[in-house]
Amino acid sequence: MQKAPIHMIYEAAMRYNILALTSRCATSCVFCSHHQNPPEVEAFFVSDLTMDEAKLAMDFLDGDKKIIIGESATRLCEGEPFIHENFIEILKLLREKYKTAPIQITTSGIYLDEEALKVLKSIGDIELNISLNSCSKKGREKLYKGRSLMEAVEAVKNIVSHGLSFNGSIVAMPHLVGEKDIEDTIRFLSQWGAETIRIFMPGYTRYSKIPNPPDDIYDRLKDIVDKMKYKIKTPLLFEPTILKNLTPEVEGIILGSPAHRAGFKGGEIIIKVGGKSVFSRADAYYSILSSENPAIEYAACGTIENMTLSKKSGERSGFIFSYDIDKDRVETIKGVIAKNSGKRIMVGVSKFGYNITKECLKNENVDIEVIENNYFGGNIGCSGLLVLEDVKRKLAEKEKNYDVVILPAIMFDSKGRDLTGKHYKYLEAECSINIHIIT
Known part of the structure; x- marks a missing residue:
């Protein structure tokens, strides 16, 4: 893997609104995709940015959009952002520069101690994506090469009590940890206030060095999600999913959100927003997001209903959709x-x-x-x-x-x-x- 030239850091910021700070990681997940690339693939690691480099990269971000940290969506291999020795200082500078931009941080959670949570709360408008994967000591030892790293499990219990919101995710490996472990982790994340939970099907290439998932892994995981979504109140999504149509059906509702306060339950089909017909799930989501107090026409239980949703323009509605197409x-x-x-x-x-x-x-x-x-x-x-x-x-x-x-x-x-x-x-x-x- 090659070292990323600095212009790639700036390009990631400009093209994807991603602030790439480091490729270092402390978990050594058995399913890590960074070790499964064919040798010809152009993947790049990020040496910890200096403060000057981080400040310059910030200039390429769009402060009117969500700023993303710690998520590999480019050719840059993203690591654990909290491992960067200046991460908190960088976050403070980022907030000073972009006072109203939401900041999304994807993390394993192992560094989210009491002090870190207090600082994140003081910075404001931080959305945490916690890659938990398992809540049991035994399950985590199988996923993290013998280490349990239970600090992340304890951190999850404290996030909401510190006034922060988070989403949970699980790279589901039933052939390693068992289906019960996955179901228990879903319940755990829901119990401790995750706004959404995403179940990811593990991907592997022909270069994978771990036991590959069974051929029926997609169907097995979809069955788990279909069963568990009715046992918890938290919206539960499976990715990637094979959608069959463009029907803008609501997958779930975030508790305490404008949609939840308005009485939406999930399962509704959005027909119109502001009097205009919606084309797809993505169209419904962004139309509602960008509207102030949108008038929503929807189908539920075989009847057509109308509701004005009380929310600001740009405020999240609480509707959760699977993504289809813009x-x-x-x-x-x-x-x-x-x-x-x-x-x-x-x-x-x-x-x-x-x-x-x-x-x-x-x-x-x-x-x-x-x-x-x-x-x-x-x-x-x-x-x-x-x-x-x-x-x-x-x-x-x-x-x-x-x-x-x-x-x-x-x-x-x-x-x-x-x-x-x-x-x-x-x-x-x-x-x-x-x-x-x-x-």
Whole structure:
């Protein structure tokens, strides 16, 4: 793994609103994806930023959006932010610079002692994402290579009492810890006030060195989530999920939120916001988020209801949706299709995005094709880990000679290169196609 040049830190801030501070970590999770990359992958580690570097990186952030710390959403391998010796000082400077921006911190929780929680509360508008994974000593020892790191479990019990909010997550490994351990951890997170709980299916590549999940892991975990969501009050989500349609059904309601105070229970289908029909789950979510006191028309128990939700513009409503697709992205794809009318067009998607894309483009004369993650192998199925060789393989399988191929921007960096460093122009030349990248 290469050291990240400083311009990549600035690019992550500018492109994703991520402040990448360090790649160091203290947990050594057995499922860590950083150790499963093929050797050709361009992944980068972040040496602890100096204070001057951190200050400069802050200048590239958008203070009108949520600022994200500790989440690997780029080619930078993010670590545990609290391990950075100047992290609290950096947070204080960040709050001084962006006084109203929400700050989301993803952490293992092992450094959230009494003092840290008090400081976070004083900084204000901090949202913690706690990657707990197991609440039992035995389960954690299996996931953290013999160490229990129970400090995180104790920290979870104290977060809400310090006036902070948090979301919990579990990388679910039933073949290592058992299904009961996962269910107990879901109950534990709900008991101690998690606003939402996300269950992640463990991903593995052909380079994985740990016992791989069973072939039926998706169905097993979905069954656990479907069973447990009716036993707790906290919204419980499974990711990645294979959505079958664009129906904007509410997955759950955050307790104490505007939606909860208004009497929403979860299971409602949003029809209109502010008198305008909504296109998808994402459209419903962002329409409500951006509105002040939105008028909401919805279906519940077979009847159509109307409610004005008391909230400020930009304030979270408390509605929890699974993410599907943004309306603007669909319009961009349709625009490319219209400009290339009469040509043979392929839209490349991951297996998780196929149903949604097919529904969005059902009236368009295009081929929607699932591109398999052959390069990474294993059970990887997301578009963010596709490379151009995967696309090339799919094109070779098809009998058609396409003129235009539409691909998701998440496959590429800002220069148009995939995870192996190949530019999309290489595939255009080799296959005589025109590639359109959709953000």
